[in-house]
Amino acid sequence: MPAKTCPIGRSARRSTRYSSRCVSLDAKLYVGSYGGEKKWWEQSVAHDKRARLRIEGRLYDVELTPVSDPELVLALDLAYTKKYDMAEVFGEDIPPWRYYAVTLRSRQG
Numbered sequence: 001m002p003a004k005t006c007p008i009g010r011s012a013r014r015s016t017r018y019s020s021r022c023v024s025l026d027a028k029l030y031v032g033s034y035g036g037e038k039k040w041w042e043q044s045v046a047h048d049k050r051a052r053l054r055i056e057g058r059l060y061d062v063e064l065t066p067v068s069d070p071e072l073v074l075a076l077d078l079a080y081t082k083k084y085d086m087a088e089v090f091g092e093d094i095p096p097w098r099y100y101a102v103t104l105r106s107r108q109g
Contacts, residue, residue, distance in 0.1 A: 022055070022102075023079045029102040030076055031064065034095040042098065053102065064100040073099060 020031045020041075031053070033039050038046075041064075045051055049063040067073055076099045080086065086094045 021080065021084055022053075023076065023083050025075060025079045030067065030079075030099050031102060032076070032080060032097045032099050034097045038098070042100075045100070050105070061105050063103045063105050065103065067099040067101055 020033060022029060022031045024030075033042055041051065045064045046066075049065060051062055051064050053060045053062050067076065077097065080097065
C-alpha cells in the first residue's frame with residue numbers, strides 16, 4: 001500500500017497544492033519537506049502560519065510551525081524512516097528534512 005501524503009494549500013489566495021509526507025508522533029501531526037531550497041508553502045508559512053491540509057478527502061484549516069528542537073527532529077527522522085522507505089525513494093543519499101508541527105485552528109479565526 002502506498003504511503004499517504006498530505007496535500008498542503010492556502011486559501012483562495014493560493015490555488016497551487018503541494019503534497020507532503022506526514023507522520024504522527026506522540027499524538028501530534030507533522031509534515032516534512034526536504035531539499036536545499038524551501039518550497040513555496042514553507043516560504044509562505046514563514047510569514048503566515050495559516051495553511052490548509054487535505055487528509056483522506058477532508059480539508060483542515062491549520063497552522064504550521066517549524067520544528068527546531070534537535071531531539072524532536074531526530075525522533076521525526078526515525079518516525080519518517082519507519083513510515084516511509086526512504087532508502088527506496090532516495091537511495092543512499094537521503095536528504096536532510098525540515099519538519100513542521102500541525103495545529104488545528106478554528107474556522108472562525
